[in-house]
Amino acid sequence: MSTVEVILQSCLSKPAGNSLLVEQYVSDTASGRRYLLGRNEHAAEIMQMIEVDGIIDDFATNGTTWNNKPVLTTEQLPDQSMVVNCAMCIAPVSAARRLQKHGAIEILSLAELCSHLPQRFKLPWFVSQTRDEIRNHLSAWNSLSTALVDKQSQQTLNDLLHFRLSGDYHYMSGYSVRPEEQYFEPFIEPSAAHVFVDGGGYDGDTTEQFCHRYPGYRxxxxxxxxxxxxxxxRRRLKHQRNITFIAQGLSDQQGSLPFDTEAGSASAVDPQSSQQIQVTxxxxxxxxPISFIKMDLEGWELQALQGARIHIQDDRPSLAIAVYHQAADFRRIFDYVTGLYPDYQVYLRHYTEGWSETIMYFIPANIKQN
Known part of the structure; x- marks a missing residue:
């Protein structure tokens, strides 16, 4: 079996964690010591199934409630509490480590509940999505796995697959939250700094990093x-030179799209939104000619890449593309870009302890950039 298939079978066949602890957590209704860590959709779904005593959020204001339950910090937890860690997106490992410092508590992962009581607790969306994706496209995932050019990329894919196929955050213990390094790696040659495209520029944070790292950009x-x-x-970058601000999104054709403009850095194309944005x-x-393209478009990266076909084919730019929003994006973006230029060297890096912020890099091989 291939490495991808081995990981899939392992995650499907091996129950996570301690079944006795899970049973104790679910059945212990009268002790006043049953808690969830994190205010998110995973915690909300558990609260629909069982009664909990409170929510843990170390960054919440004192006296906060959520879904009619008190929100506590880790330090406020009673001794002998039992906590299910529902953090999945950014920092589940750090959250668990803060809990472990408390000492007199038991910690479970959401994966343990789902693994031992699947009839009651639904798998996180990214787990069920990744399982379906790899079952249906195993051969393509094998091709992606073997195409990655360095050991760190291969290990990153293996760790992400273990996590995204099981929901067990322990597989991410070797990772950290490092947003300042995202999109910029040593294998990106300085020649890539001549003409930079920031697709999904948000508040200018990535462009600011780019200008700092590549001061000779054009x-x-x-x-x-x-x-x-x-x-x-514009305010953030007012002291930087030669920046063209374009008040449009990127897509595969010009026009308008429904868009949620109120989600900050997570603003995205949303068919349910009544708001519209212009795209090009x-x-x-x-x-x-373009030498370096970054795209983090909340799941719209493939469409934007399709609208950059000529630049990719003619200019051979370095690419830093977010692939984490949907499981299929790993495969579809890899297939599309390498279909345009098969000689790209492909790297994978990850910048959190959770499922978010995975970047696939495409570096032109033996191409002298302008």
């Missing part, structure tokens, strides 16, 4: 469709 094109975010980016293609918006 031009930046920052695409951001949300007016508030774009205004913040990178091929239409930028006429000069």
């Amino acid at each position: 031009q930046v094109y920052l695409f951001e469709p949300t007016p508030t975010n774009l205004a913040n980016a 293609t990178l091929d239409q918006a930028v006429s000069e």
